[in-house]
Amino acid sequence: MLQSLCACAAGLGVPMLIYEAGEALRFDEISIRAGLRGILNVMRLIGMLPEARRSRRVEPVLARATSWVRAPASGIVSDKMKLGSRVKKGQRLASISDPLGDEEESAITPFDGIVIGRCNLPLAHQGDALFNLAAFESVTQVEGLMEEFTATHDLEPRTDG
Numbered sequence: 001m002l003q004s005l006c007a008c009a010a011g012l013g014v015p016m017l018i019y020e021a022g023e024a025l026r027f028d029e030i031s032i033r034a035g036l037r038g039i040l041n042v043m044r045l046i047g048m049l050p051e052a053r054r055s056r057r058v059e060p061v062l063a064r065a066t067s068w069v070r071a072p073a074s075g076i077v078s079d080k081m082k083l084g085s086r087v088k089k090g091q092r093l094a095s096i097s098d099p100l101g102d103e104e105e106s107a108i109t110p111f112d113g114i115v116i117g118r119c120n121l122p123l124a125h126q127g128d129a130l131f132n133l134a135a136f137e138s139v140t141q142v143e144g145l146m147e148e149f150t151a152t153h154d155l156e157p158r159t160d161g
Contacts, residue, residue, distance in 0.1 A: 017042065023120060030150065061142050063134035066116065071096055071124035073105040078122075081131065084146050085115045093131050096124060111135050114142055 009016040019035045022028030043049045071077070075096040081087060087109045097104040107130050117132030124130060136142045 061145055063136055065135045067133055068129040069093055069107050069131040071126055071128045071130050072107060074125045076122060077124050081115050083115055083118055086143050087115060088112050
């Protein structure tokens with residue numbers, strides 16, 4: 001019987017940290033850089049590596065809750081909200097239409113939050129997970145931290161003009 005690495009570690013009483021980011025079957029450079037930085041920080045914190053010469057302590061922001069918004073109907077998904085977008089309760093995240101475009105339904109945000117996950121497939125079946133949303137005490141604070149995170153881990157330097 002095959003077990004996952006997580007299940008094997010749990011069976012042996014070994015603590016394990018799982019990092020999930022990016023999109024299945026794709027390399028996401030920002031997620032890779034952030035994950036590597038996080039792993040090294042954890043290793044430093046538990047004494048596996050020496051402390052960094054300079055380190056800026058970042059206070060983590062915890063989501064109060066997360067929830068997947070599911071497709072209300074089967075069809076073609078379009079006009080998708082981007083990852084990291086701030087959303088308001090009742091806002092449309094995407095439209096799902098039949099192949100001829102005669103019928104259209106909307107995937108709606110159930111609460112104020114930030115889009116932290118998204119399915120990129122162009123087709124959905126009713127009930128498929130489309131968007132993962134996170135609720136925070138201060139969405140504005142998190143929005144600013146996300147911009148800072150992206151700037152820190154971005155591969156391409158930004159130019160304004």
